[in-house]
Amino acid sequence: MRLFPKKAPHIRSDTSNKTVMGDAIVTLAALYFMAACYNGRRAVMLGLLSIGVCWAANTLCVLLRGRRVNLRDFSPVVTGMMIPLMMPASIPYHVVVVAGLFAILIVKQPFGGLGNNVFNPAAGGIAFAIACWPAQMFLYPLPNATLDLWGELNASTSSSAAYTLSVGGVPTADYTSVLLGQHPGPMGTTCVLVILACLLYLLFRGTARYQQVLPFLLVITALNFFFPRISTDGLASAFYEVLATPALFCAAFLFNDPATSPSRDLGKAVYGALGGAVVFLFTRFGGYEQTAAFAILLLNALCPAIDEVAEQYITKKRRLRYGRKVTIDLSGEADFDSDPEAAPNP
Amino acid sequence: MSEKRTRSWQTGGGILLEQHKDPILSQELEQFIPEGRVRVIPELRPWEDISEIGPEEIVQVARLARIVDERDGVPLFRKLRRCMGRRPSVLVDALDEEPYISSQLGPMIHLQKECAGGLLLACKAVEAADSAILVYRGITDLEVKIPRAVGGVPVQRVWGKYPSELLSAQSLVEENGHITLYIGACALIHLYRAVYGARIQTTAFLTVAGNCVSRPCNMEVALDTTATQILDFCGLEEQPTRVVVGGSITGESVADTDVVPVKAVTRAILAFREDERDKKYQCIGCDRCVAACPMSLNPMLLYKSIAMNLHDRVEKLDYQMCVGCMCCSYVCPAKLDIAGRIAWYRKKQKEVRRA
Numbered sequence: 230m231r232l233f234p235k236k237a238p239h240i241r242s243d244t245s246n247k248t249v250m251g252d253a254i255v256t257l258a259a260l261y262f263m264a265a266c267y268n269g270r271r272a273v274m275l276g277l278l279s280i281g282v283c284w285a286a287n288t289l290c291v292l293l294r295g296r297r298v299n300l301r302d303f304s305p306v307v308t309g310m311m312i313p314l315m316m317p318a319s320i321p322y323h324v325v326v327v328a329g330l331f332a333i334l335i336v337k338q339p340f341g342g343l344g345n346n347v348f349n350p351a352a353g354g355i356a357f358a359i360a361c362w363p364a365q366m367f368l369y370p371l372p373n374a375t376l377d378l379w380g381e382l383n384a385s386t387s388s389s390a391a392y393t394l395s396v397g398g399v400p401t402a403d404y405t406s407v408l409l410g411q412h413p414g415p416m417g418t419t420c421v422l423v424i425l426a427c428l429l430y431l432l433f434r435g436t437a438r439y440q441q442v443l444p445f446l447l448v449i450t451a452l453n454f455f456f457p458r459i460s461t462d463g464l465a466s467a468f469y470e471v472l473a474t475p476a477l478f479c480a481a482f483l484f485n486d487p488a489t490s491p492s493r494d495l496g497k498a499v500y501g502a503l504g505g506a507v508v509f510l511f512t513r514f515g516g517y518e519q520t521a522a523f524a525i526l527l528l529n530a531l532c533p534a535i536d537e538v539a540e541q542y543i544t545k546k547r548r549l550r551y552g553r554k555v556t557i558d559l560s561g562e563a564d565f566d567s568d569p570e571a572a573p574n575p
Numbered sequence: 576m577s578e579k580r581t582r583s584w585q586t587g588g589g590i591l592l593e594q595h596k597d598p599i600l601s602q603e604l605e606q607f608i609p610e611g612r613v614r615v616i617p618e619l620r621p622w623e624d625i626s627e628i629g630p631e632e633i634v635q636v637a638r639l640a641r642i643v644d645e646r647d648g649v650p651l652f653r654k655l656r657r658c659m660g661r662r663p664s665v666l667v668d669a670l671d672e673e674p675y676i677s678s679q680l681g682p683m684i685h686l687q688k689e690c691a692g693g694l695l696l697a698c699k700a701v702e703a704a705d706s707a708i709l710v711y712r713g714i715t716d717l718e719v720k721i722p723r724a725v726g727g728v729p730v731q732r733v734w735g736k737y738p739s740e741l742l743s744a745q746s747l748v749e750e751n752g753h754i755t756l757y758i759g760a761c762a763l764i765h766l767y768r769a770v771y772g773a774r775i776q777t778t779a780f781l782t783v784a785g786n787c788v789s790r791p792c793n794m795e796v797a798l799d800t801t802a803t804q805i806l807d808f809c810g811l812e813e814q815p816t817r818v819v820v821g822g823s824i825t826g827e828s829v830a831d832t833d834v835v836p837v838k839a840v841t842r843a844i845l846a847f848r849e850d851e852r853d854k855k856y857q858c859i860g861c862d863r864c865v866a867a868c869p870m871s872l873n874p875m876l877l878y879k880s881i882a883m884n885l886h887d888r889v890e891k892l893d894y895q896m897c898v899g900c901m902c903c904s905y906v907c908p909a910k911l912d913i914a915g916r917i918a919w920y921r922k923k924q925k926e927v928r929r930a
Binding site: 234 | 590638674816818819824825828832845856860865866871872875891892896904905906908909
């Protein structure tokens with residue numbers, strides 16, 4: 230039987246880039262479903278527009294670089310889905326378009342595209358939108374206010390819990406409404422229970438790594454518990470700061486982008502803990518009510534340094550460990566006819 | 576005893592694999608040995624009891640019977656000779672941690688008497704300090720029960736993800752002044768047959784499996800039988816696209832099954848039919864390969880550094896410590912040939928050094 234020899238390994242795991250991106254898409258879709266329930270079809274329309282813009286920009290860049298377009302590359306879809314979720318459902322369409330273009334054309338592709346980007350594209354796009362249109366970005370429609378798909382929006386708007394916290398007030402939403410997302414805020418970041426379920430799913434699938442997410446959440450919770458900026462006890466402070474702001478959404482999605490995370494578990498833990506602290510400091514001393522995107526961009530810049538240090542540490546440990554074992558070479562001894570080591574006959 | 580030593584193979588990397596060992600392992604061994612292939616050592620009178628034979632005689636019988644250890648391809652007598660009088664720990668390799676393969680574990684379970692007898696002989700030859708049979712603990716889909724002891728020798732379930740066997744691949748290891756000798760389970764069966772039956776090793780144990788094989792099984796096959804003959808014996812449900820000789824992960828994909836003979840080290844013949852579509856993606860930096868590497872290397876960085884010809888960087892990343900287990904390629908969601916590229920670089924560097 231004649232065959233073409235194939236490369237080893239002869240069995241492969243079921244995970245592929247498609248399933249990794251698919252995990253993110255499935256979870257983000259759940260958030261779009263919630264957003265559509267609260268604010269109507271406009272939320273979905275924003276998502277579709279953003280996906281379309283990101284995908285088109287990405288394809289254009291790939292073609293410009295003379296590469297073949299891979300239709301199974303869903304990374305621009307994930308970026309496109311994340312951007313509007315950090316924005317209010319009432320955001321004008323052009324903001325989403327510009328944010329998407331900035332994310333792909335400035336933050337992702339100039340660095341070499343998929344897997345090579347230094348900064349998280351979605352975080353970049355959101356930060357750009359905040360810097361350009363802070364007024365529109367921080368005015369949120371009330372939950373359950375169904376928005377028109379097109380034209381002038383006349384739904385009543387309000388500021389978010391993050392704003393109340395930033396001016397030292399206690400958010401009016403009670404614990405249950407915060408958990409259910411019944412308070413004004415970015416359209417994908419308010420449904421805390423759904424985000425938690427998504428995070429658990431991503432952790433279970435190995436798409437998000439607990440080594441990074443847990444230190445992040447622990448540090449940010451602990452810091453807000455011990456240093457509350459509102460006049461409540463630490464517990465309430467930690468609850469509102471983590472669950473009523475986009476911190477949890479960032480932990481589950483933006484912060485977990487594999488390309489902009491350290492590769493070693495040790496590095497991930499340090500990066501996660503550092504991330505918690507940086508997000509805390511940005512929220513406390515930053516100029517905007519929502520600064521997680523900026524904090525993540527800063528962290529992304531630190532990632533290669535953390536990676537380098539972790540790599541050096543692991544290399545040192547590895548050399549120490551495997552230097553002690555001595556293996557005795559037995560190769561080149563497939564000869565039965567002579568037995569040179571046998572004791573000579575007396 | 577060697578619990579600590581065997582555990583220390585694992586550094587946290589590695590991967591858990593679905594083993595696909597049953598129902599092959601539960602079935603009796605098949606035989607494919609043509610008439611006249613069983614040969615005996617001329618002028619050798621078989622022994623009847625272990626007390627009658629001395630260490631030197633055991634080594635000589637292993638030599639005359641031409642027993643090759645299936646674990647590493649080294650003649651068994653050489654391994655025994657190296658350890659004589661040095662009181663090593665003798666560990667029997669019945670690990671079979673690669674999916675589909677149970678060509679050591681199967682004979683160990685079904686030919687317990689011969690395996691244990693062979694081990695006692697080997698232990699006597701080298702005056703072993705202690706001994707144990709190693710079985711991989713990660714096999715979860717077993718119907719057959721693995722005994723706790725075989726002929727009085729404890730069976731140790733080695734904890735660890737793939738590739739704990741490969742990490743111990745060096746068959747003679749010296750650590751803190753103590754020697755550990757690894758011997759394959761099948762070599763011990765052949766040693767038993769040689770001492771008590773004066774038989775020369777003319778067969779090998781192997782697993783025949785894969786999604787095209789209609790009757791997957793563990794077999795004892797005469798040496799030099801071709802892969803085609805074995806696949807015909809077991810039957811093919813459909814034309815395979817890939818026939819692998821060796822392991823399902825590290826084995827070699829063959830171009831012509833008619834010219835591939837069974838050797839003493841052949842552990843398996845696997846026939847797969849798979850989707851041929853191109854499934855290549857780009858690296859997304861997911862770090863799965865880094866988490867999987869049992870030597871705690873950074874395969875992703877090595878892959879990229881080799882592609883960019885950054886020799887100093889590759890050197891710093893300890894590429895020569897790669898054991899070739901292919902965990903990185905297995906887990907890679909982009910289906911990149913990471914292990915292949917590192918192996919290629921190692922080979923190239925060796926040639927450069929030689930020149």
